[in-house]
């Protein structure tokens with residue numbers, strides 16, 4: 001058994017228009033929060049989609065819990081919760097009905113599970129409002145509820161703070177930290193907001209134009225740099241993001 | 243599989259789709275009834291018969307109307323998963339792409355048969371209403387059942403010849419292309435349905451097979467059926483292959 005929960009080996013995705021992810025090798029350790037950083041178009045979402053089997057890598061390998069994802073999706077994916085870009089739900093259904101559908105597909109229909117998940121993200125259970133009437137932040141909250149509903153051991157979250165208000169962000173941050181610290185869950189999170197990642201992550205990986213520039217623990221970054229933003233600017237040689 | 247079908251059913255909640263679908267089934271029955279009533283009151287005074295009501299309905303439904311409506315239904319139940327961005331949540335559960343698509347195809351088959359059975363019932367009710375005012379001949383139970391079976395068989399053949407449009411929906415992730423294709427194909431139906439080669443054209447052949455008019459053409463039943471079956475399997479196979487390698491955007 002590998003010491004890494006997620007390990008990619010030379011992961012590459014090439015589209016007709018060019019490489020989105022190139023030779024990416026990242027390592028996510030158990031019980032840690034790993035922040036994937038990169039500017040717009042750096043390849044964060046593409047990487048996460050490959051980690052979830054939504055798109056096929058052009059080259060390279062994805063190992064989750066030491067096993068190749070390809071061919072083991074049935075064993076691996078039920079233990080993973082995820083948000084990729086904007087959450088997708090059925091617009092004509094309420095939050096509860098939406099979660100009910102996905103719970104049914106998982107084969108675990110349990111009102112408590114749905115209620116608890118909605119509780120955690122602060123959405124009312126049994127509300128009449130349908131998804132299309134939700135605000136941006138409420139949609140995002142429902143996406144988080146879906147990701148955590150089945151109590152997964154690994155979370156892959158693509159910009160989970162998107163659209164949340166400051167209090168929502170703080171709540172989500174402390175919830176994720178709690179999952180990590182108290183329940184030993186592993187979290188891979190991408191974000192634009194460096195200040196957010198600096199409060200949340202244990203380890204960071206910085207990618208630019210699909211290439212991994214650096215991977216190390218956040219504690220180490222702080223030994224030689226004042227802020228994550230300074231560090232990010234220096235590593236990517238850019239103006240920074242957010 | 244029953245879980246997938248159950249979910250398809252839940253997805254219709256609070257949606258206008260069932261209402262619009264119901265209304266769309268009324269169009270042909272109302273149309274053929276109005277046509278028959280006008281004929282009765284015209285100078286020629288042709289009597290209204292249950293047989294001709296159903297026979298006309300089958301023609302309009304199978305050659306023109308149902309293929310278009312069903313293409314829209316199919317494009318809606320499949321296309322919405324793309325536009326709503328729900329596939330990424332479904333595939334990561336994981337639900338296998340093959341069983342997901344089978345669920346959709348099965349649900350589409352159920353919709354097709356329901357469409358035909360509701361139409362059957364509506365024609366029956368319209369004949370019953372008319373019978374209160376003007377005589378409707380052949381208004382007997384054996385005829386009800388005879389046409390129930392015909393409408394059901396028609397539904398099965400319609401479904402079989404519709405699978406290529408499922409492929410087009412998956413391929414283009416929208417309903418514009420499949421809709422244009424089915425309009426073109428239905429117009430050819432209108433031109434072809436009386437010609438001797440209609441039996442080789444699966445969309446006309448379905449109608450000819452159900453109404454027993456194929457015997458008058460020069461194409462053997464077996465060949466027509468095999469062509470329809472081939473189209474059906476081809477539609478399903480290409481849809482599966484395409485859907486399996488689909489990258490979730």
Ligand SMILES: Nc1ncnc2c1ncn2[C@@H]1O[C@H](COP(=O)(O)OP(=O)(O)OP(=O)(O)O)[C@@H](O)[C@H]1O
Nearest residue numbers: 015016017020038039040041042043044045046047
């Ligand atoms: N389906 C696609 N076809 C072609 N190119 C694509 C496709 N999806 C993504 N790309 C390209 O891959 C690169 C990485 O995109 P990706 O969405 O992974 O970036 P990201 O790091 O998530 O950016 P953001 O911070 O804006 O979300 C971009 O240059 C993008 O144009």
Ligand SMILES: [Mg+2]
Nearest residue numbers: 044045085158
């Ligand atoms: Mg992204």
